[in-house]
Amino acid sequence: MRQDSRLSRMLHVLIHMNRHEGSATSEAIAGMLNANPVVIRRTMAGLREKGYVRSEKGHGGGWTLSRPLAELTLLDVYQAIGEPPVFAVGPACDQPECLVEQAVNAALGDALAEAEKLLLERFGDVTLADIARDFDERMAKTGRDVSHEGAECRARHVSAKA
Amino acid sequence: MRQDSRLSRMLHVLIHMNRHEGSATSEAIAGMLNANPVVIRRTMAGLREKGYVRSEKGHGGGWTLSRPLAELTLLDVYQAIGEPPVFAVGPACDQPECLVEQAVNAALGDALAEAEKLLLERFGDVTLADIARDFDERMAKTGRDVSHEGAECRARHVSAKA
DNA sequence: TGGGTTTGTAACTTTTGTTGTTGCGTAAGG
DNA sequence: CCTTACGCAACAACAAAAGTTACAAACCCA
Numbered sequence: 001m002r003q004d005s006r007l008s009r010m011l012h013v014l015i016h017m018n019r020h021e022g023s024a025t026s027e028a029i030a031g032m033l034n035a036n037p038v039v040i041r042r043t044m045a046g047l048r049e050k051g052y053v054r055s056e057k058g059h060g061g062g063w064t065l066s067r068p069l070a071e072l073t074l075l076d077v078y079q080a081i082g083e084p085p086v087f088a089v090g091p092a093c094d095q096p097e098c099l100v101e102q103a104v105n106a107a108l109g110d111a112l113a114e115a116e117k118l119l120l121e122r123f124g125d126v127t128l129a130d131i132a133r134d135f136d137e138r139m140a141k142t143g144r145d146v147s148h149e150g151a152e153c154r155a156r157h158v159s160a161k162a
Numbered sequence: 163m164r165q166d167s168r169l170s171r172m173l174h175v176l177i178h179m180n181r182h183e184g185s186a187t188s189e190a191i192a193g194m195l196n197a198n199p200v201v202i203r204r205t206m207a208g209l210r211e212k213g214y215v216r217s218e219k220g221h222g223g224g225w226t227l228s229r230p231l232a233e234l235t236l237l238d239v240y241q242a243i244g245e246p247p248v249f250a251v252g253p254a255c256d257q258p259e260c261l262v263e264q265a266v267n268a269a270l271g272d273a274l275a276e277a278e279k280l281l282l283e284r285f286g287d288v289t290l291a292d293i294a295r296d297f298d299e300r301m302a303k304t305g306r307d308v309s310h311e312g313a314e315c316r317a318r319h320v321s322a323k324a
Numbered sequence: 325t326g327g328g329t330t331t332g333t334a335a336c337t338t339t340t341g342t343t344g345t346t347g348c349g350t351a352a353g354g
Numbered sequence: 355c356c357t358t359a360c361g362c363a364a365c366a367a368c369a370a371a372a373g374t375t376a377c378a379a380a381c382c383c384a
Contacts, residue, residue: 002340002371003252011266012254025330033254036373041331057331058381074269078251084371085165088250089240092167092174092195099304100181103297104173107236111284119277126269135265142261164342164369187359198344203360219360220352246342 003088006043006081009033011074013044015132017053018069023062043081050080069128078123086116165250168205168243171195173236175206177294179215180231185224205243212242231290240285248278 013029026037026044033040044063047053054066090112091105175191188199188206195202206225209215216228252274253267 003247004250004371005252005254006371007251008254008263008266008270011270012260012263015262015266027330032260035254037331038333038374039372042333042372045332055331056381057329057379059329059383061330061381063331074273085250088166088247089169090165090167092170092197098174098194099300100177100297101170101174103293103300104170104177106296107288107293108170108173111236111281111288114284115277115281118280119273122273122276126273131265131269134268135262138261138265166342168342189359199360200345200362201343203362204343207361217360218352219350219358221354221358223352223359225360 004084006084007074007078009035010043010047010077010081011128011131013040014047014052014065014069014072014077014128015135017063017065018128018132023056023060023064025062029063046080046082047077050076052076052080069132072128074123074126074128075120077128078120086119087112166246168246169236169240171197172205172209172239172243173290173293175202176209176214176227176231176234176239176290177297179225179227180290180294185218185222185226187224191225208242208244209239212238214238214242231294234290236285236288236290237282239290240282248281249274 012033016029016032017024026040029035029040029044030037041055044053044055048055052065052067052072054064056062056064091101091108093101093105096102096105174195178191178194179186188202191202191206192199203217206215206217210217214227214229214234216226218224218226253263253270255263255267258264258267
């Protein structure tokens with residue numbers, strides 16, 4: 001099953017936007033993420049509805065942050081993109097008649113629910129400012145900001161198997 | 163993203179096999195799960211390699227359990243089917259050059275790793291005998307075993323939205 | 325007002341992974 | 355030797371994210 005990268009992408013964008021003066025167009029953002037402008041608009045729409053970003057049309061338009069990163073958690077962003085399914089494993093059937101399958105779903109569901117609860121709690125604990133701070137530390141170590149200077153991430157479609 | 167139902171299915175099968183005298187053919191199992199015999203063989207192959215089940219060809223052949231349910235945990239079964247990815251959300255890129263993306267991946271990865279650890283711990287805590295016991299309780303309440311008497315689960319492809 | 329810029333959206337294609345299907349080989353048994 | 359089953363490879367169907375195309379709507383500036 002393919003993984004949904006929308007959350008990761010939105011986090012990435014928001015932090016870049018914070019380090020950016022003025023607004024960024026979908027085109028520019030798509031360039032940073034090595035992605036498609038329309039896909040960016042599609043995904044950012046959720047953030048706009050929540051009031052986390054604003055978009056403006058026409059000359060000098062684009063996207064701007066409308067609240068500080070310290071007031072945004074991973075959970076906020078996750079919810080803004082529509083709370084997509086967290087797990088790639090799950091029951092074969094949601095409303096089984098078979099009592100065995102009901103018991104299986106209950107056991108599996110309990111474990112998954114617990115893990116999801118923990119995950120969302122962790123998401124709620126981390127603000128985008130925390131991530132930005134981690135970025136600053138990484139940059140201090142490296143000595144320079146290599147983000148988006150040249151080659152973008154091209155490793156995405158490389159097979160994981162050796 | 164579509165959910166992987168192999169774990170759920172294998173749990174379902176194993177418990178039925180335990181309540182079954184003798185062996186069950188792929189055809190019969192596929193009937194119980196409302197699935198395809200070839201898919202069953204494909205998935206059960208992993209369980210066979212681990213020694214959890216045996217398969218025999220020819221007349222009277224089929225699949226049989228080769229160890230008690232109390233000695234099988236959800237984790238064992240999960241590993242037997244090849245430890246498929248647990249999460250449907252994940253990073254856009256595994257080896258990003260961008261330091262922002264590295265920081266995002268670190269934060270996201272930490273939360274996901276913690277949730278996965280908890281999930282697999284829970285999987286390790288639950289034996290198939292536990293699930294079978296839960297089934298017995300459900301049957302006691304209902305008064306009869308309605309499992310696979312008539313209609314199978316057909317709700318699978320029904321839209322979740324109202 | 326007119327033209328270029330940029331978002332908003334719908335429709336369609338591409339891609340990736342699970343599931344389903346077909347076909348043929350092999351082993352077991354009567 | 356013929357039927358029953360599994361083993362396996364190759365391919366089709368399907369679902370969901372991502373990419374693409376096309377066009378409308380809003381905005382800014384000259």
